[in-house]
Amino acid sequence: MYKASCLCKGVELEIHGPIESIIHCHCSLCRKSSGTAYATNGFIATDSMKIIKGEALIKSYAFKPGRLRHFCSNCASPLFSSNADLPEKLRLRLGLLDSEIEERPMSHNFITSKANWDDLDADLPRYDTFEPSRLKNCLK
Numbered sequence: 143m144y145k146a147s148c149l150c151k152g153v154e155l156e157i158h159g160p161i162e163s164i165i166h167c168h169c170s171l172c173r174k175s176s177g178t179a180y181a182t183n184g185f186i187a188t189d190s191m192k193i194i195k196g197e198a199l200i201k202s203y204a205f206k207p208g209r210l211r212h213f214c215s216n217c218a219s220p221l222f223s224s225n226a227d228l229p230e231k232l233r234l235r236l237g238l239l240d241s242e243i244e245e246r247p248m249s250h251n252f253i254t255s256k257a258n259w260d261d262l263d264a265d266l267p268r269y270d271t272f273e274p275s276r277l278k279n280c281l282k
């Protein structure tokens with residue numbers, strides 16, 4: 143069982159089953175709804191997700207008929223998406239997870255839609271916290 147929550151912790155979810163087909167999606171819809179370079183999403187069975195807290199906070203936006211993106215109306219965290227043509231599955235936003243998971247992403251998708259500053263192969267340095275210049279200035 144995996145636990146997940148939004149930024150404000152108003153919505154708490156449990157996933158009682160596997161997370162399948164995890165991908166890093168660089169499509170323009172995921173970029174806009176996440177506000178960043180890509181979204182990491184995976185399929186879960188609809189009946190494997192329990193809303194532990196905050197059901198009333200969950201609002202949705204239909205970007206196409208039957209295609210809903212659900213989010214926390216308090217903190218605006220993207221939560222999951224649903225598709226009326228595939229009601230037995232939900233697409234979970236993996237950044238919500240508070241649990242360590244067994245599953246791993248399998249690919250970067252829609253890379254032809256990626257932002258021109260999003261360099262998949264960048265050999266960028268990695269830091270445990272902020273980059274050194276930001277630590278020095280104590281900015282967050």
Ligand SMILES: [Zn+2]
Pocket residue numbers: 148149150151152153214215216217218219
């Ligand atoms: Zn929230």
Ligand SMILES: [Zn+2]
Pocket residue numbers: 167168169170171172173181252
């Ligand atoms: Zn996408």
